Amino acid sequence: MKTHHQIIIVGGGTAGIMTASLLLKKSPLLDVAIIEPSDTHWYQPAWTLVGAGSFNYNRTKRPMVSVIPKNAKWIRDSVVSFDPENNIVITGSFKNYSYDYLIVCPGLKLDTSLVAGLPNAIDKGVVCSNYTNPNHTWQVIKNFKGGTALFTQPPKPYKCGGAPQKIMYLADDYFKKHNLKDKTKVVFATSGDALFSVTEITETLKKIVNRRGINVKFEHELKKIDSKNQIAWFKVTEGFKEMNPTEVELHDKDKLVGIKYDMLHLVPPNTAPDFIKNSPLVDNSKWVDIDPYTLQHRKYPNIFSLGDVSNLPTSKTGAAIRKQAPVVVYNLINLIELKKLSNKTYNGYSSCPFITGYGKMVLAEFDYDKNFTPDPKLMKRLFIKDSSQEHWRLWVLKKYILPYLYWNKLLKGIEI
Numbered sequence: 546m547k548t549h550h551q552i553i554i555v556g557g558g559t560a561g562i563m564t565a566s567l568l569l570k571k572s573p574l575l576d577v578a579i580i581e582p583s584d585t586h587w588y589q590p591a592w593t594l595v596g597a598g599s600f601n602y603n604r605t606k607r608p609m610v611s612v613i614p615k616n617a618k619w620i621r622d623s624v625v626s627f628d629p630e631n632n633i634v635i636t637g638s639f640k641n642y643s644y645d646y647l648i649v650c651p652g653l654k655l656d657t658s659l660v661a662g663l664p665n666a667i668d669k670g671v672v673c674s675n676y677t678n679p680n681h682t683w684q685v686i687k688n689f690k691g692g693t694a695l696f697t698q699p700p701k702p703y704k705c706g707g708a709p710q711k712i713m714y715l716a717d718d719y720f721k722k723h724n725l726k727d728k729t730k731v732v733f734a735t736s737g738d739a740l741f742s743v744t745e746i747t748e749t750l751k752k753i754v755n756r757r758g759i760n761v762k763f764e765h766e767l768k769k770i771d772s773k774n775q776i777a778w779f780k781v782t783e784g785f786k787e788m789n790p791t792e793v794e795l796h797d798k799d800k801l802v803g804i805k806y807d808m809l810h811l812v813p814p815n816t817a818p819d820f821i822k823n824s825p826l827v828d829n830s831k832w833v834d835i836d837p838y839t840l841q842h843r844k845y846p847n848i849f850s851l852g853d854v855s856n857l858p859t860s861k862t863g864a865a866i867r868k869q870a871p872v873v874v875y876n877l878i879n880l881i882e883l884k885k886l887s888n889k890t891y892n893g894y895s896s897c898p899f900i901t902g903y904g905k906m907v908l909a910e911f912d913y914d915k916n917f918t919p920d921p922k923l924m925k926r927l928f929i930k931d932s933s934q935e936h937w938r939l940w941v942l943k944k945y946i947l948p949y950l951y952w953n954k955l956l957k958g959i960e961i
């Protein structure tokens with residue numbers, strides 16, 4: 546069995562498949578292997594809609610074999626460690642694979658162990674997360690009969706900056722449509738100190754939150770869950786800001802503040818996978834250490850990284866990967882053919898389709914400096930003047946157009 550490949554890609558998720566397909570489209574004779582243990586490829590961005598009963602979960606997955614490019618080799622194994630000095634990766638079945646170039650993109654880990662009580666509470670009863678089981682979220686929302694609906698947001702970085710909030714807007718809309726609003730208090734307890742990082746979007750979200758009377762508690766970091774008594778415990782910054790204060794049952798113990806809930810949607814803390822954290826590839830924050838513009842590893846020039854596992858200081862999304870993959874591909878091909886990088890660079894572009902209710906969406910597109918950067922071509926095609934305002938056509942984009950483009954263009958190596 547061949548154990549050397551010109552290019553090895555670690556991970557066949559959004560980043561791995563987009564990059565492999567684009568590489569082979571540009572240069573079909575490259576010898577590319579993808580090390581990926583799972584037999585299923587997921588389209589996670591639709592999980593927000595699944596959690597609100599507006600998308601079929603089975604349509605968010607496809608067999609891995611159907612997305613791996615035909616001229617790439619699939620090694621069905623997991624990487625457990627790296628020896629970058631000798632250009633070797635070691636897998637779970639004790640095999641060593643050597644490479645000329647390596648692309649590292651195994652995504653991130655949802656670390657439930659960082660919140661006391663969470664491993665036992667998650668996805669059971671009234672505790673749910675779109676990040677782990679969006680079908681359960683939908684059951685919890687459907688079965689909610691009123692009371693405190695609590696939504697939390699972990700400290701950055703976590704994948705998809707808006708996802709912890711989007712499901713709250715959808716749930717709030719669902720409660721309104723089912724005449725539950727009068728007996729419901731929707732509370733958003735976020736570890737951040739603002740609703741979002743892009744001014745234009747934040748202004749819109751503020752108006753939505755005020756219009757719907759959602760209680761936002763800033764600087765609340767989830768530390769513990771007492772699922773028996775339905776209390777979520779937070780570390781709270783003294784003098785924290787609040788929007789639309791409302792009366793909810795509060796507790797106080799061991800310097801933590803407890804909020805009693807009748808349903809809880811949360812996002813487990815996001816970290817790099819353990820085999821990445823323990824590798825020589827990471828920076829002090831334990832994410833893969835790459836140049837933010839060229840996406841080349843800072844210490845090992847034959848290694849690139851992209852996607853959720855990288856230390857890029859932008860929001861971790863599939864939309865960001867759409868712009869990162871071409872930079873990795875052009876740089877790598879240039880490095881192979883001309884021994885130098887291309888002049889293509891990444892500007893931190895990321896985007897967050899902020900669903901604000903059934904049939905409504907705001908589109909946050911931005912760069913490293915948090916400038917609002919709507920794509921003029923897309924706006925023209927959708928006949929939209931200002932994507933920082935809610936629009937039904939943006940919902941159509943999210944629900945129908947983006948999934949189509951993902952499976953049929955981006956995963957096939959077609960740049961859009």
Ligand SMILES: Cc1cc2nc3c(=O)[nH]c(=O)nc-3n(C[C@H](O)[C@H](O)[C@H](O)COP(=O)(O)OP(=O)(O)OC[C@H]3O[C@@H](n4cnc5c(N)ncnc54)[C@H](O)[C@@H]3O)c2cc1C
Pocket residue numbers: 555556557558559560561580581582583586588589590591592593622623624625650651652653675676704705708818820851852853854861862863864865866896897898
């Ligand atoms: C609820 C939710 C909503 C979201 N909404 C949006 C949105 O609206 N828009 C948007 O753009 N993005 C959204 N995202 C984020 C987006 O899905 C991720 O940013 C994207 O999938 C990251 O791609 P990735 O390739 O880095 O990781 P992944 O797609 O997670 O893939 C990682 C792959 O690596 C493999 N792997 C893991 N360990 C190993 C190992 N040891 N060896 C080899 N392979 C390994 C895994 O099996 C997996 O296939 C959302 C995510 C969630 C959870």
